[in-house]
Amino acid sequence: MKEPIIEIVDILNVDGVYKELSHPQSGGICVFVGTVREFTNNEEVVSLEFETYKAMAVKEMRKIADQAVEKWQLNKVVIRHAVGAKEIEEPVVVIGASSAHRDACFVACRFMIDTLKETVPIWKKEIFKNKTVWVSAHP
């Protein structure tokens, strides 16, 4: 297993991720890309704004990658999240894994994005036409 690639970036370019995950012992590469959706509960979103506690976020992302590598036989892992203002359709997070067989990378990607949403200190603000909402802040 190579060192996982863990990053917080201003602009997320997903084009190169396939190459980062490529590995001679891998027969499968799985990539999940999270993007900005136009509607939340039928309300039109203008844009999103992400902020982070970077030192801690990178640590937490690293823990997730390490857990995934412990659970499944993975050759490469990428966890990269964007911060700042994001427009509709823009990518905000990319999660990737490669493994000898497809099962491991599919299930690892699912685990990593689900856990990221629960533990990594990144906050998303939805900007609507006439209000802004910090997502998940209130019950």
Added chain:
Amino acid sequence: MELLLFGIAKDIVGKSIIDLSNSDTLPQSVAELKKLLAIEYPDFSKLTSLAIAVNSEYAADDVALKKDDEIAIIPPVSGG
């Protein structure tokens, strides 16, 4: 002692850092800090959850706080 604020916590307090260095009694534990915040900023109790990080790690209520720790208030996260 400084508290870093993020997301909605920053909006509730109205700034990104709370400086406690001049206050008479510093909170000795995460539990004490949470109590202090609840009194000072009642809006925190309306949140889905509220965690405290000490030196960039999630900290349980019984973790002791030291003057030079980096302490952060972590409202409900919503990355991805």
